[in-house]
Amino acid sequence: MPDEEWLPVKASLIPLHQQIYEYMKRKIMAGEWTVGTKIPPQRTLANKFKVNRSTVVFALGELAADGLLESKVGKGTVVINNSWNLLASVPPPDWNSYVQSGAYHPNIRTIQEINEAEKNPNLIRLGTGELAPQLLPSERMKDIFNSSSTFSLGYSEPKGNLYLREMISRYLKKKGIEASPSSILIVSGGLQGLQLISLGLLHRGSTIFLETPSYLNSIQVFQSSGMNLFGIPMNNDGMIIDSLGKLKRQHNGALLYTIPTFHNPTGIVMSEIRRNDLLNVCQKERLPILEDDVYGDLWFDSPPPSPLKASDKQGLVLYMGSMSKTLGPGLRIGWVVGPEPVIDRLADIKMQTDYGSSSLSQFAVAEWLSSGLYEEHVEQIRAELKFRRDLTIDILNKHFHELASWTIPKGGFYIWLSIKLPISYRKLFEEALKEGILLNPGNVYDRNDQQHLRLSYSYAPLNELQKGLIRLSELIKGLI
Structure with missing residues (x-):
């Protein structure tokens, strides 16, 4: 919800809480955050803005004092006024009701979290179903257009x-x-x-x-x-x-x-x-x-x-x-x-x-x-993916043999990892994310699944693939 690129300037003479207050007020008064918009939790905002939680609490308190926000127990903090409400005799449309009444269903929570997390280039993405950027034929694509x-x-x-x-x-x-x-x-x-x-x-x-x-x-x-x-x-x-x-x-x-x-x-x-x-x-x-x-x-x-x-x-x-x-x-x-x-x-x-x-x-x-370039390219991709699969299987054999079972894929991107003992997959997802590792848990593909992870060997750089899998094995052991 807050802009990805905006952060308060710590070297500025303007106090951090004042910068955050002004930023959030602009979003509200410009109508970007409409009446009814739910503000993220204080801890989430503190992490996003890279400040202490008390700084966020101070800024939110100022906005509430201005009559722009309201906090209710069990419902969180929401926008209750903006420039339209304050200045116009006719109230603005409640866009949140439109959002909630649209025909298209929202993604399930975990998918939304995965999509959001994938914006972070520093995460090790162990479930992403794409080719690694370095495997994409960018230079040849340029040549095709240039020629x-x-x-x-x-x-x-x-x-x-x-x-x-x-x-x-x-x-x-x-x-x-x-x-x-x-x-x-x-x-x-x-x-x-x-x-x-x-x-x-x-x-x-x-x-x-x-x-x-x-x-x-x-x-x-x-x-x-x-x-x-x-x-x-x-x-x-x-x-x-x-x-x-x-x-x-x-x-x-x-x-x-x-x-x-x-x-x-x-x-x-x-x-x-x-x-x-x-x-x-x-x-x-x-x-x-x-x-x-x-x-x-x-x-x-x-x-x-x-x-x-x-x-x-x-x-x-x-x-x-x-x-x-x-x-x-x-x-x-x-x-x-x-x-x-x-x-x-x-x-x-x-x-x-x-x-x-x-x-x-x-x-x-x-x-x-x-x-004929496509067939040549696909042959190279097959060889690279096979190497990556073999590396992943070697890591699994060394670090997961007591934790999980799997079959060796004959192609494609994925290994369907079956954890032998019951664990909280929500907890694993959250703990891995804190460690900079992004997972695709099995309940994304079957809402009742509490046993599997979809591992992909196609995306992460090889050193990150190894590092991420070893750390994942340690996280699983900690939850058993």
């Missing part, structure tokens, strides 16, 4: 740049997927693909089947559209589908969402037999599948089984891919593949929401795919 003058700054057509869709069609053919450019929609990352599907294809009250645990539980895109998520357990072969037909009929199942290859967060690869069985059940039950394959290129020793879409002969599977996990999340380029009427529908909605994904990013991805 060409043919890119456009205008809007692309509704389904996305035709040349890019042709290159994706060619790229997908290597995975066994036959998809013409007209059946491909370019989206601004996989998350937008999920949002378009929720808006354009599903009825409010529909049930989405998904693996438990699942990345989908960590975002609110389907829940905010009035959908219900129904988790289905997994084993080492992937989603357990024995009762899927019965569940579909009982719960009015509208869609099955799955990450069959290097599953997020468990790293599991659905076996070929399970994939075939899943397709057969869903065909029989007429249950559409949404296949999320953003990690499919990141295998280490041998390629995974072909995507579900490669065996789909009835147009049952919507297939999502993305460049976020290989070329960089900032490109915001992904795609949805499906029957042309579905793609036409999603493209129409996309044009109503953002009028097309970045033309520059589309140009860049097309160049990577057409030139």
